[in-house]
Amino acid sequence: MKDGKNIRCNQKIFVAENSILPDPSTNDNYAIRLASRNGHADIVKYLLSQERVDPSALDNYAVRYASWKGHVEVVKLLLADSRVDPGADYSFAIRVASADGHVEVVKLLLADSRVDPGDLCNQAIRDASRKMHVEVVKLLLGDSRVDPGDWDNEAIRDASEEGHEELVKLLLADYRVDPGADYNYAIRKACRNGHIEVVKLLLAHNWVHPGDLFNEAIRDAFQNGHVEVVKLLLADPRVDPKALNY
Template structure:
C-alpha cells in the first residue's frame, strides 16, 4: 500500500528548525514504517530524514551546524563513531567555530584533533575562532606549528588579533616562519593591532627587505607607519627612500608627514621623485609639506613639477610652486603655459600669465593656436587679453578660422577689424 503525502501548511513546517526535526527523526532510526511516514510529511521533512536515518551523517551534520545538545545526545547513545571519516566531526565543528561542540568532542577519547595535519587548529585559526583555538591549544595532542606554522601565518594575514595573541603565547609557535610571513601580510592588509602584537614579540623581524615599511607607506597605512617608526628597526630610507617616494606619489599626507620627521628619510631621493610626482598627481597637501621641509628641489629634471602640474590642471599645486619661487614656469620653452592652454586649464593659464617669466607667444604662439583648435574658449579669451599674444598669427583669415573653432563669434569682428586697420595703414 502506497502512503499518500500529507499536505501541511508550509507556514507551519517552515518554522520548525532543522535541529528539532533532526532530533525527532533520530528516534525513528529503527522503525522503518515511522521513517516512511516522517519522510512523506513534506519536502522539508524529507530532506531532514535523508540526512538523519543514517546515524553517521546526521551526527556529522549536527557537529557541522553546531547543535551541541543533539551532539551530546548522540555521544551518550554510543552507537555513532565521532572519529568517522577521518574525524570529520572535530574538523568541521572547528572550521565553523562551534566551541561547545568542539569541547564535547575533545572530551571523547575516540576523537583525534590532530588529523589531516592538524586541520582543526589550522583552519579555526584561519577564520579567527579564538574560543575554538583556545580549546585546541589546551589539548596536548594538537600542534599549532603544523604545516610550517600555518595557524599564526593565516590568522595574522586575516587580522584575527585574539587568535594571534593566543598563538604567540604558545611557545611552539614561530611567528617568523616563512620569512616573517605573519608581519609582512598583516601589515600589507592593514591590521595594525596584529602588527603591534607581532612587533612586541622579540622574535619577529620587521626589517626583512624592509617590506613592511615600504608596503605600509605605499598603501597609506598611517598607524602602521607610526608603529614601525617607533619600533625603530625598519629602515624608511631603504631602496632609495621608497617609502616617501611612493607615499608622496599616491598622496598620503599623514604618512609623508611622519616620514619627513624621521632623520633617516631623504625627500630628495630619486631626483626629487617625491615633489615631482606629488605635483604631477595634484596632491596639494603633500606638495605643501615637501616645500615647507625645504630639502626637496621643485626645479629638478627641467622643472618637472610645475610643467606637469600645469599640464594636468592642478591649480592649487601650481600656485604653491609659483609662490615658492624656485620653480621656473618658463622652462622647456614655456611648456607650462603651452600645455595648460592646449588642455584648457583656464585657471592655471591665468596664474601663469601673471608671472612675468612666462611667454605666452613661445613656440610660434603655440598656446593660442592649440587652445583655439581644441575649442578652449576661456583660455583663448585670456590669451587674447594679453598684449603679447598675436591673434592674427600670420593672416587675419587664419585667425578668424581659429576663433570660429573656438566658438567665439563675438571675437571675429574685432579680429577682422584689427586686421583691416593694419591693412589700411600699410
C-alpha cells in the same frame, strides 16, 4: 527509538549511550575539522572527549582553520590538547590570524611556545601591516621573535603606501625598521598617493631621503595634484625643485 536504544539529537551530533554511532574519526577526522572551521565550540569539546578523534589530523587542520576564521573558543579548546600543534605548516595559524586581524586568537597563539610568529620571513607582521591591523601589529612588535624590518621593510613600505599614519608611527619607533629601504619606497609612494601626514612622519626620519630616484616623490606628487605634499617637499633642501621641469 531504534533497536530499543534511546538516541537524542544535539546540534547535529547524535549521542547514544550504547555506542551505536559511526566512528567520529572517519574521513580524516572530518567531524572535528568541520566543527573547528565553523566555530562550533560545544561540538569540538564533545569530539575531543572521544578517544578515536585526532584533532591534529591533516597537519593540524582544525587549529589552523579555527585560527583563520577567528574562532577564539575553539582555538582555546584545541590548544589545551597536547596532540595539537599550532605551529604546524610554518605557523600557519598565527600567519592567517594576523592577516585577518583576529586579535584574541593572535594573543592565544603568541602565548604558545610552539608558535613562531616570525615564520616565513615574518609574514604575520607583514600581512597585518598590509591590511592595516594596528592592534595585531602592536602585539607582534611586542614579541622578540618578530622582525618588522624583514623582506626589505615591507611592513612600513605598505603602511606608508596605504597612508596609515598610526601604523607608520608604530613601525618607525622600532629601530629595526628602515623607512628608507628600496630607494625610499615609503616616501615615494606616500607622496604619489597624497598621504600628507605620513609624508611628514617620514621626512622627520634621518634615514629617509625624499630626493631618491631622481626626485620621484615630488614629481609623482605634482603629477597627481597633491599640492600640499609638493609644498612640504619643496621646503626640504634635499629635494631638487628643478625636478618638476623634467
